[in-house]
Each structure stands twice: as C-alpha cells, then as structure tokens.
Amino acid sequence: MQSFTEENYLKIIYHLSQNNDEAVQTNAIAERMQTKAASVSDMIKKLAEKQLINYKKYQGVKLTITGKLAAINIIRKHRLWEVFLVEKLNFKWDEVHDIAEDLEHIRSADLIERLDEFLSFPKSDPHGDPIPDKEGNFDSIPFRKLNKLKIGDEGLIMGVSEHSPPFLRHLEKLGLTLGRKVRITEIIDFDGSVELTVDQKKIIVSREVAKHILIRH
Amino acid sequence: MQSFTEENYLKIIYHLSQNNDEAVQTNAIAERMQTKAASVSDMIKKLAEKQLINYKKYQGVKLTITGKLAAINIIRKHRLWEVFLVEKLNFKWDEVHDIAEDLEHIRSADLIERLDEFLSFPKSDPHGDPIPDKEGNFDSIPFRKLNKLKIGDEGLIMGVSEHSPPFLRHLEKLGLTLGRKVRITEIIDFDGSVELTVDQKKIIVSREVAKHILIRH
DNA sequence: TGATTTTTTTAGATTTGTCTAAACATTTAG
DNA sequence: CTAAATGTTTAGACAAATCTAAAAAAATCA
Numbered sequence: 001m002q003s004f005t006e007e008n009y010l011k012i013i014y015h016l017s018q019n020n021d022e023a024v025q026t027n028a029i030a031e032r033m034q035t036k037a038a039s040v041s042d043m044i045k046k047l048a049e050k051q052l053i054n055y056k057k058y059q060g061v062k063l064t065i066t067g068k069l070a071a072i073n074i075i076r077k078h079r080l081w082e083v084f085l086v087e088k089l090n091f092k093w094d095e096v097h098d099i100a101e102d103l104e105h106i107r108s109a110d111l112i113e114r115l116d117e118f119l120s121f122p123k124s125d126p127h128g129d130p131i132p133d134k135e136g137n138f139d140s141i142p143f144r145k146l147n148k149l150k151i152g153d154e155g156l157i158m159g160v161s162e163h164s165p166p167f168l169r170h171l172e173k174l175g176l177t178l179g180r181k182v183r184i185t186e187i188i189d190f191d192g193s194v195e196l197t198v199d200q201k202k203i204i205v206s207r208e209v210a211k212h213i214l215i216r217h
Numbered sequence: 218m219q220s221f222t223e224e225n226y227l228k229i230i231y232h233l234s235q236n237n238d239e240a241v242q243t244n245a246i247a248e249r250m251q252t253k254a255a256s257v258s259d260m261i262k263k264l265a266e267k268q269l270i271n272y273k274k275y276q277g278v279k280l281t282i283t284g285k286l287a288a289i290n291i292i293r294k295h296r297l298w299e300v301f302l303v304e305k306l307n308f309k310w311d312e313v314h315d316i317a318e319d320l321e322h323i324r325s326a327d328l329i330e331r332l333d334e335f336l337s338f339p340k341s342d343p344h345g346d347p348i349p350d351k352e353g354n355f356d357s358i359p360f361r362k363l364n365k366l367k368i369g370d371e372g373l374i375m376g377v378s379e380h381s382p383p384f385l386r387h388l389e390k391l392g393l394t395l396g397r398k399v400r401i402t403e404i405i406d407f408d409g410s411v412e413l414t415v416d417q418k419k420i421i422v423s424r425e426v427a428k429h430i431l432i433r434h
Numbered sequence: 435t436g437a438t439t440t441t442t443t444t445a446g447a448t449t450t451g452t453c454t455a456a457a458c459a460t461t462t463a464g
Numbered sequence: 465c466t467a468a469a470t471g472t473t474t475a476g477a478c479a480a481a482t483c484t485a486a487a488a489a490a491a492t493c494a
Contacts, residue, residue, distance in 0.1 A: 005481065026442055039482050041443055046480090058442060058489060089331040099325050106323075108316050114306040222451065243472055256452055258473050263450090275459055275472060440491070448483075458473070464466095 002052075004105045007074050009033065009043055010052060011104075013063055014071035023060030072136040078104035079125035080115050086126040087119060093126040093177075094168035109134075127168075128159020128178050128214060146182075146194060147210035154183035155215040162212035174203050176213065219269075221322045224291050225250065226260050227269060228321075230280055231288035240277030289353040295321035296342035297332050303343040304336065310343040310394075311385035326351075344385075345376020345395050345431060363399075363411060364427035371400035372432040379429035391420050393430065 002010070012032045016024045026044065030037045048055040052067035063071060081103040085096040113134065116122075123139055124130050130138045143158055157180045160171070171177065175198050185202065186195035192207030205213070219227070229249045233241045243261065247254045265272040269284035280288060298320040302313040330351065333339075340356055341347050347355045360375055374397045377388065388394065392415050402419065403412035409424030422430070 003480080027440090035481090036483065037442065038444080038484080042481075085328075089328070089335055091331070095327075099323070099328055102323050102325075103320075106316070106319050108319075110312075111302075111306070111316055114308070118306055220450080244470090252451090253453065254472060255454080255474080259451075435494100437494085438492080441489080443486100443488070445486080446484090448481100450480085450482105451478105452480105453478075454476090456473100456475080459471080461468105461470070463468080 002050075002070065005043070006047065006050075006052075007070070007105055009040075009047060010063070010067055010071040011074045011078075013053065013061060014068065014075070017063065023062050025060050029061075069136050072132050073134075074104050076132045076134070076136075077106070077112055079129055079131040080112060080119065080122070082125045082127075083119050083122045083131070084115060087122075092168075092172070094165040094172070096126060097163055097165075124159070126178070127163055128157075141216060143214040143216050145211055146196075146205070146213035146215050147192065147207050149184050149194075149215060151184050151187060154181065155217045156181055157213060158216040159214040160212050161214060167209070167212065170209065171213070174205065175199055175201065176203075176205070182215070219267075219287065222260070223264065223267075223269075224287070224322055226257075226264060227280070227284055227288040228291045228295075230270065230278060231285065231292070234280065240279050242277045246278075286353050289349050290351075291321050293349045293351070293353075294323070294329055296346055296348045297329060297336060297339070299342045299344075300336050300339045300348070301332060304339075309385075309389070311382040311389070313343060314380050314382075341376070343395070344380055345374075358433060360431040360433050362428055363413075363422075363430035363432050364409065364424050366401050366411075366432060368401050368404060370432075371398065372434045373398055374430060375433040376431040377429050378431060384426070384429065387426065388430070391422065392416055392418065393420075393422070399432070 030040045053061040055061045081100040082096045085091040194210045247257045264270045270278040272278045298317040299313045302308040411427045
C-alpha cells in the first residue's frame with residue numbers, strides 16, 4: 001500500500017493525464033503538488049520502482065494499469081465522501097473538498113463499499129463528477145461546456161470543471177446549481193460573456209465562468 | 218496542531234493515566250505504541266516542548282491541561298466514528314476499532330460537530346464507553362465489574378473494558394451485548410468463573426472475561 | 435546551427451519518527 | 465548498603481519526503 005503522499009501524487013498524475021493523454025511533466029506535477037520539481041523527481045523514481053508509473057528520464061510519466069487503478073480508487077473514495085458530507089451532514093458543495101481530501105486516504109475497502117451502499121450507490125458527486133465503481137469504471141455522460149453553446153441552445157447543468165469555493169459560491173448565488181435547466185439568450189461579442197435564463201431569470205456569466213459549467217441536453 | 222503520531226501518543230498517555238493517576242512510565246507507553254523505549258523518550262521530549270505533557274527525566278509523564286483536552290478530543294472523534302460505523306454502516310462492534318483509529322485523526326471540528334448531530338448526540342459508543350462533549354466533559358455513570366458481583370446480584374451490561382475482536386465476538390456469541398440484563402447465579406470457587414442468566418439462558422464466563430464486563434444497576 | 439532559455443535531474447542537507455547499542459539512573463534484593 | 469536487575473536516556477544511524485543549489489538535458493529561437 002502507498003503512503004498518503006504517494007496517493008496524492010498518483011491522483012494528480014491521473015488528473016493531469018486526463019486532459020492531455022501525453023506523458024505528464026515534472027513541472028506540472030510540482031505545481032499541482034505545491035512542491036518543487038526536485039521533490040517530484042525523487043518521488044517519480046519511487047513510484048516507478050513500485051511499477052505505478054512508467055518513467056524515462058526527461059520524458060515525463062504515465063500511469064501503469066496498476067497506478068491508474070490506484071488513482072481511480074482514491075478518486076472514488078474522495079467523491080463518495082463528498083456525497084456523504086453534502087447529503088448526510090448538510091455541508092455545502094463549496095465546503096467539502098478539503099475534508100474529502102483527508103478522508104480519501106482512509107484505507108478500508110469494506111468501509112467504502114458500505115458507505116457506497118449507505119449513500120444508495122450514487123453515480124456522481126456534489127459537483128457532478130462521476131463516481132467510478134469499485135472496478136474503476138466510470139459512467140461517461142457526454143457534455144458540452146457552456147461557452148461552446150449557441151444562442152437558443154438549452155440543456156441541464158450536469159457538472160463543473162472548477163472546484164474552488166469562490167467559484168462554487170458564485171454559481172450558487174446565481175442559482176446555477178446542478179440539474180438546473182438553462183437556455184442561452186445571448187452571447188456578448190465583446191468578451192464572450194453569456195446571457196442565459198435559469199428559473200425564469202436572466203443572468204450573465206463571464207466566458208471564464210461559462211468555460212467551467214458542463215451542460216447536457 | 219499535532220501529527221498523527223503525536224496524537225496517538227497523547228491518546229495512549231491519557232488511557233494509561235486513567236487507571237493509575239500516577240505519572241506514566243516510558244516503558245508502558247512503548248508497549249502500547251508497539252515501539253521501543255528509546256523512541257518514546259524522543260517523542261516525550263517533543264511533547265514536553267509543546268507543553269502537552271509535564272516531564273522530568275526518569276520520572277515519567279503527565280498530561281498538561283492542553284494535552285488532556287487534545288487527548289479527549291481524539292477520543293471523542295474515535296467514539297463518534299465508531300457509532301457512525303455501527304449505527305449507519307452496519308458494522309459489528311468488533312469490526313470498528315481499527316477503522317476508527319484512522320478516522321479519529323481527520324482534522325475538522327466542523328465535521329465532528331455535524332457528525333455528532335447526524336448521530337443524534339450519542340452519549341456512548343458501541344462498547345459502552347462514554348463520548349465526551351466538545352468541551353471535554355464526560356457523563357460518568359458508575360459501574361461495577363462483573364467479577365465483583367455476588368450471587369443474586371443483577372444489573373445491565375453497560376460496557377466492556379477490553380475491545381479486542383476475539384473478546385467481543387465471544388460476548389456476542391454468548392448473547393452478552395450492551396443493555397442486556399444479567400443475574401449472577403453462581404460463582405465457581407475453583408477459578409472464579411461466573412455463572413449467570415441472560416435472556417432466560419444460563420451461561421458461564423471465566424473470571425478473566427467477567428473482569429472486562431461493566432455492570433450498572 | 436549554435437546560443438539561450440526552460441525543464442529536469444543530481445547532490446547534499448534537513449526534518450520526523452524510528453531504530454540499536456551503550457550509558458546512565460533508579461529500584462530491588464541479598 | 466552494596467550489587468544486580470530493571471527502566472530510561474543518549475548517541476549515532478536510517479528511511480521518507482522535502483528543500484536549495486548546481487549540473488545536465490531538451491526545447492526554443494534567432
């Protein structure tokens with residue numbers, strides 16, 4: 001089994017290789033881990049020795065199958081705990097990330113399976129991110145980013161790709177919460193801001209905000 | 218804030234000073250921590266520097282007020298998580314200790330207060346141990362150990378002073394669970410075994426087992 | 435292409451918690 | 465009350481995860 005730190009590296013490498021599909025760079029990991037490239041180099045060697053990543057000097061890293069499964073398992077735990085915190089303990093969606101960051105490292109497979117059952121096998125977390133099953137399979141639902149829609153398009157808010165508390169509180173304030181139906185009424189040429197209706201109300205979000213809102217038809 | 222290791226030391230020092238009231242010995246801590254006396258000496262210095270314990274060389278240690286509150290807080294978390302695991306996730310009372318041992322180190326005061334509320338402010342954990350409130354106050358209920366009772370005495374099982382899974386499974390098998398009413402029917406001279414009735418049934422427990430069963434009238 | 439910049443790795447040090455072996459203090463027993 | 469036994473501390477080392485500074489490789493660009 002891995003240490004908390006190793007688990008965090010695996011999780012971050014997994015997230016970084018999601019967008020990209022190429023090998024993940026040392027510096028990218030360092031930035032996300034809030035540490036220095038030198039420390040990342042050291043840890044990379046360790047993970048490579050444990051066969052959790054493939055690594056050739058100066059070439060960046062890729063998760064092995066084992067490493068990927070380990071990463072997905074941590075993400076599964078993180079997201080299940082987030083559901084617990086919101087659904088059972090009444091936390092807000094912007095308050096749960098840091099606590100789940102700690103809870104995700106609790107090592108008991110039995111605990112997680114029972115928690116999953118207690119929560120009635122949720123398919124997604126409070127931010128709309130899919131929860132993998134215990135074999136590591138995700139339900140992948142296709143989505144489009146709000147900034148890619150055209151005037152007149154409509155759909156449901158199914159997730160967000162940014163989890164910072166200020167961003168989430170901003171959405172909350174605007175009534176842009178999961179499951180809400182939105183329709184694009186205008187796109188401002190000048191800066192790409194998007195005007196839309198939610199719940200009978202007209203609101204405007206910047207392009208930057210729109211980029212992080214995921215929409216399904 | 219303390220590290221996990223420091224928290225474990227505090228908790229163990231607290232438990233060891235419960236029976237005893239005297240200063241806690243280095244060797245006693247080493248045994249409970251599954252480590253060596255030399256390591257304990259090192260850690261003791263660190264905790265003393267942080268004003269969590271009072272320590273004079275070769276004289277053993279005592280928790281300061283701060284140290285005691287820190288220890289009680291960890292115990293509060295441990296016991297609340299145990300209640301969660303048994304009440305909500307349907308674990309058995311002999312399965313929860315190790316998992317709670319990890320969960321007790323999760324650092325979020327808010328989390329614990331909400332968990333407490335979610336569990337309806339339980340007063341004791343699945344082994345009958347009292348749960349301190351957030352100020353560190355215990356409800357102390359007087360009890361007697363089963364091996365101290367006399368023939369004809371009766372009372373309710375209100376707790377156990379031994380938490381090992383084999384012991385707990387033994388009690389479970391005999392039907393000796395929390396809240397059960399028992400009456401002493403005989404005490405065997407030879408070895409101090411106790412014969413008692415629970416639920417209309419006559420059963421026998423050794424003196425060693427009886428010592429760890431706590432009875433209230 | 436060759437020089438400069440960026441990225442990555444290595445070398446050596448630091449901190450935390452542990453260890454063994456040896457020294458030192460305290461307690462117990464003859 | 466000394467001597468042996470027990471308990472505790474110190475000294476020096478180690479592994480994990482980090483750091484800074486410097487070297488090395490790769491990428492960029494003029």
